[in-house]
Amino acid sequence: MVELYLNGRHYKVDVEEDTPLLWVIREHIGLTGTKFGCGKGICGACTVLVEENPTRSCITPVGSVKGKRIITIEGIPSYHPVKRAWIELDVPQCGYCQPGQIVEAYALLNKNPRASKEEIISVMSSHLCRCGTYGRILKAIQRAQKLMEVKA
Ligand code: FES
Ligand code: FES
Structure with missing residues (x-):
């Protein structure tokens, strides 16, 4: 039995400790926003936050994140500037890579709200999008930065 703290809730799941966290999130907890892409x-596509x-x-054994604070795409509020900017700019095409992209962008702006264009590109370049939405992703992150400034 593994205990997880995910999106502000506690879960107990009956899995081996070496089970990938992705499968636990999708198959046992039933949150399917986090996607399986390469598995390597x-x-x-499978990005989540562990302690921010x-x-x-897909490559994180669930046993290694016991008791740690995990956030998935479902745990980011819909009113957060990143999600609002994504909708405003109509970023997704097929949408498959987008939960991972949004989670990465959310973490980036939490750590560095004033990230430069170069810093954004550098961080986000670790995510693949078969539909080539990179330009809109950059614009959405810059739009989210503006929305965050207005809020502050
Ligand atoms: S599915 Fe995890 S990095 Fe591709
Ligand atoms: S929107 Fe289709 S893979 Fe990124």
């Missing part, structure tokens, strides 16, 4: 830590740090859940 390359594409970023973007983490590839």
Whole structure:
């Protein structure tokens, strides 16, 4: 039995400790926003936050995150500037990579709200998008920065 603290709730799941966190989130907890892409830590589709740090859940054994604070795409409020900017700029095409992209952008702006264009590109370049939405992703993050300034 593994105990997890995910999106502000406690869960007990009956799995082996070496089960990938992604499968626990999707199959046992039933939150399917986090996606399976490559399964090898390359594409970023499965990104979640563990103690604020973007983490590839497909290669993270669930036993290594016991008791740690985990946030998935579902745990980011819909009114957060990142999600609002994504909708405003109509970023997704097929949408498959977008939960991982949004989680990464959310973490980036929490750590560095004034990240430069170069810093944004550098961080976000670790995520693959087959639909080539990179330009809109950059614009949405810059739009979210403006929305965060208005709020402050
Ligand atoms: S599915 Fe985890 S990095 Fe691609
Ligand atoms: S929107 Fe289709 S893979 Fe990124």
